[in-house]
Amino acid sequence: MALLEMHDIQKDFPGVRALDGVSLTLDAGEFHALVGENGAGKSTLMKVLSGVYPASEFQGRIAIEGQTVSFSGIRDSENAGIAIIFQELSLVKELSVGENIFLGRAPSRMGVIDWTELYARASKLLHDLGLSIDPRAKVGALGIGQQQLVEIAKALSRNARILVLDEPTAALTDAEVETLFTILHDLKKRGVGMIYISHRLDEVFRMSDRITVLRDGRTVASHIASETSKDGIIAEMVGREVTDIFPESEHDLGEVVLQAENVTVYSIDEPDKRLVDDVSFNVRSGEVLGIAGLMGAGRSELLASIFGAWQGKHSLKLVLDGSPITVRTPWEAIRAGIGFVTEDRKRYGLIIEQTILDNMTLAALKRISGRILTSKQNERRAAAEPMRSLRIKAPSVETVAGTLSGGNQQKVVLGKWLLTKPKVLFLDEPTRGIDVGAKQEIYAEINKLAEAGLAIVLVSSELPEVLGLSDRVIVLHEGKKTGEFTKAEATATRVMAAATGHGV
Amino acid sequence: MSDFKSIFTNRAALRAYAMIGVLAAIWILFHVITPGHTFLTPRNLSNLMTQTAVTGVIAVGMLMVIVSGQIDLSVGSIIGFAGGVAAYAMADMGYSMTAAIIAAVVMSTAIGLFQGALTAYVNIPSFIVTLGGLLAWRGAAKWLLGGNTIPISDETFKGIGNANLPIEYGWGVAGLLVVIVLFAAYRRAKSTDNENNGGVGRELLKAALPVAAIVGFFAIMNAWQGVPVPVVIFLCIAFLGVFITRSTVFGRYLYAIGGNADAARLSGINNRWNVLKVFGVLGALTGVAALIFTARVGSALPDAGTLKELDAIAACVIGGASLVGGRGTVFGACLGALIMASLDNGMSLVGVSDFMQDIIKGSILVIAVGLDMAGRKQS
Numbered sequence: 001m002a003l004l005e006m007h008d009i010q011k012d013f014p015g016v017r018a019l020d021g022v023s024l025t026l027d028a029g030e031f032h033a034l035v036g037e038n039g040a041g042k043s044t045l046m047k048v049l050s051g052v053y054p055a056s057e058f059q060g061r062i063a064i065e066g067q068t069v070s071f072s073g074i075r076d077s078e079n080a081g082i083a084i085i086f087q088e089l090s091l092v093k094e095l096s097v098g099e100n101i102f103l104g105r106a107p108s109r110m111g112v113i114d115w116t117e118l119y120a121r122a123s124k125l126l127h128d129l130g131l132s133i134d135p136r137a138k139v140g141a142l143g144i145g146q147q148q149l150v151e152i153a154k155a156l157s158r159n160a161r162i163l164v165l166d167e168p169t170a171a172l173t174d175a176e177v178e179t180l181f182t183i184l185h186d187l188k189k190r191g192v193g194m195i196y197i198s199h200r201l202d203e204v205f206r207m208s209d210r211i212t213v214l215r216d217g218r219t220v221a222s223h224i225a226s227e228t229s230k231d232g233i234i235a236e237m238v239g240r241e242v243t244d245i246f247p248e249s250e251h252d253l254g255e256v257v258l259q260a261e262n263v264t265v266y267s268i269d270e271p272d273k274r275l276v277d278d279v280s281f282n283v284r285s286g287e288v289l290g291i292a293g294l295m296g297a298g299r300s301e302l303l304a305s306i307f308g309a310w311q312g313k314h315s316l317k318l319v320l321d322g323s324p325i326t327v328r329t330p331w332e333a334i335r336a337g338i339g340f341v342t343e344d345r346k347r348y349g350l351i352i353e354q355t356i357l358d359n360m361t362l363a364a365l366k367r368i369s370g371r372i373l374t375s376k377q378n379e380r381r382a383a384a385e386p387m388r389s390l391r392i393k394a395p396s397v398e399t400v401a402g403t404l405s406g407g408n409q410q411k412v413v414l415g416k417w418l419l420t421k422p423k424v425l426f427l428d429e430p431t432r433g434i435d436v437g438a439k440q441e442i443y444a445e446i447n448k449l450a451e452a453g454l455a456i457v458l459v460s461s462e463l464p465e466v467l468g469l470s471d472r473v474i475v476l477h478e479g480k481k482t483g484e485f486t487k488a489e490a491t492a493t494r495v496m497a498a499a500t501g502h503g504v
Numbered sequence: 505m506s507d508f509k510s511i512f513t514n515r516a517a518l519r520a521y522a523m524i525g526v527l528a529a530i531w532i533l534f535h536v537i538t539p540g541h542t543f544l545t546p547r548n549l550s551n552l553m554t555q556t557a558v559t560g561v562i563a564v565g566m567l568m569v570i571v572s573g574q575i576d577l578s579v580g581s582i583i584g585f586a587g588g589v590a591a592y593a594m595a596d597m598g599y600s601m602t603a604a605i606i607a608a609v610v611m612s613t614a615i616g617l618f619q620g621a622l623t624a625y626v627n628i629p630s631f632i633v634t635l636g637g638l639l640a641w642r643g644a645a646k647w648l649l650g651g652n653t654i655p656i657s658d659e660t661f662k663g664i665g666n667a668n669l670p671i672e673y674g675w676g677v678a679g680l681l682v683v684i685v686l687f688a689a690y691r692r693a694k695s696t697d698n699e700n701n702g703g704v705g706r707e708l709l710k711a712a713l714p715v716a717a718i719v720g721f722f723a724i725m726n727a728w729q730g731v732p733v734p735v736v737i738f739l740c741i742a743f744l745g746v747f748i749t750r751s752t753v754f755g756r757y758l759y760a761i762g763g764n765a766d767a768a769r770l771s772g773i774n775n776r777w778n779v780l781k782v783f784g785v786l787g788a789l790t791g792v793a794a795l796i797f798t799a800r801v802g803s804a805l806p807d808a809g810t811l812k813e814l815d816a817i818a819a820c821v822i823g824g825a826s827l828v829g830g831r832g833t834v835f836g837a838c839l840g841a842l843i844m845a846s847l848d849n850g851m852s853l854v855g856v857s858d859f860m861q862d863i864i865k866g867s868i869l870v871i872a873v874g875l876d877m878a879g880r881k882q883s
Contacts, residue, residue: 365757
């Protein structure tokens, strides 16, 4: 008997059918991957499963071990042994690891928390998972990867039999991914059924017993993992054959546009700690320079300090188009011709409740409109070009940015920076969390911009992306530059070796 | 997905209509229950508009501060202090009226900039800075006035709070405004850039409501003694506020900073400088409000403007502003101020006791925001 059965689930939102007859079964000890483009219905399906949408709000049947269940809230699904780890972590940063694990269920006597017992139990739990995390440490002090693992420990402390992981590796280093998979492997042996949502097909194929593909709210296919291939899955996800994710592109390299010398960046919290240590690089017009490195290698900090956005101590020399410049604020950087598509678009890139138009013209507002007064007419005219060339799918430029899909949001941020008419464009994780189709469009756009003579610096955690797009790759490891490769030299093993410090 | 735009824009419009509806309901209610049905008379409406003026002028500046994600709790005390400065300059130092006006506005602007600098450049939260200001400037007012009131003898100065625009001037202004509205409608109709261009006929039809409002307003005010000068000042400032928030780079930056401070900074906006400026604007407007208040009372009082900050904040919030920042309109804040003043005025006419008035106003504020939140959640 299946551990979990979801049968013919149908969920409507006003005007949209989000799920249209989706079925899914999960056996004990099964690793079941759920893939699909953003908006395909994966998250909605998991919200149905977890009781976020109560039983009255959708049609269809959910059964656990053959028993039909009906959840009216998250608490019900938790009691039934379902634990969901969402993309955005739900830990309280100011509390300790132990407190977070037992949040709401702390062992207590007459309302007084038994701290000894709590930390003893937390400690055992973490130890069982093979994690060396201090249960008394504040969650906020841990890296994002360790926080993810704490979240899993928390789920397991509730004796979850069904574990849903939504993009759990998006923020993890490769080492942390390994730890995670070791843990998942162990859980599998213990009979926990897992539903694994991820855009990273390498991971999906690594452990899955079965792979279910959703598209536009329907189940497109459900495969035994060994009977299908990556290309096949991608084709089913996007509904078309993807022949070449990274289109071959010839870039004509021109003069050096930006030269950054001896960049050193210090941590804001610990002023003695060097996040970037004496790194120098240059980028030519028409060139895509990839910056590879693991999480925490200092890539984003390197770009932020050049852009004048680093609020801690830093020192560097910049030469733009052959003449030395100083950049103290983002405004000076923009004026000098540097654009910065920042990571984490919701936090740093977009004003989520404003329109596409307002977002897109923000960085170049004074140039587009005039110094004092805004001109809606000029703004519309300026935004029309990126709307079209980036193929942003929205009813109009007045659409609120928060209602767009991740891919379209990312394109709006890219459009915002293209409107500043940069000579150098920094791209920090430009395709994180967006679907395959949108990724491809952004890759094509990057190539187009390079062909048009823009100098591009690309930071990405996805190695294939860096290798596929870059003319040259530099590698950072713990703040130091540990390698530089031409396109021909840059292989995954070499770059990875440099990124892990087993250099050159 | 295709009708997100219409949902959003219609919701903003819907909100404005709902508020106008609420205002109308309040007015009709008071008119019915007031002894002698005196609420909706030209005399009382003229009075009501004058009462709205002080809160309204501050609410316009407060709205901009709130949109940028900040708050100012000190404006009530600054009214007391700036009013004191004006009266002291004239009565005790023998300055001319003009010099006294300048002194008061410069003083309140300087205070606004000072508090803005502490917020923007010293990173003290504005809530704390202006909470300190709430105490300190009230103390300064009491110190300056020595705990007494300073009467004002200059009749021209008192006119700022009590005079009226001569009736024929009023009609002149009304005519001018109607022409401007019609011309704007005509230009919109002819503009090629407008997405939902409905042609000349439709644009003129859409202009009918504002034209009727203008004519109606001036007719009612002129039926009593003409438009009161404080109301003229308030309306000018309201239009200025609408213009700043909707049509200037500064205004757009305020919404961006309040909406997402990090994204704004990384887009090259100097957040600190703009926060400093918006506190300066509110300071200047507070000075204007102080002049109206002092002129209307005819003397500077040590406790002038007490609790005005709360009226202004309430007006903004009732008008749809979010205290988190990034959202709110000057139009909404002005309507909010008018609603608050209507409650004051109406309840006084009905003879509701002071303490009951406060209880009702407080409850209405909470209920209004509660309903707004419930409405947002649903959609």
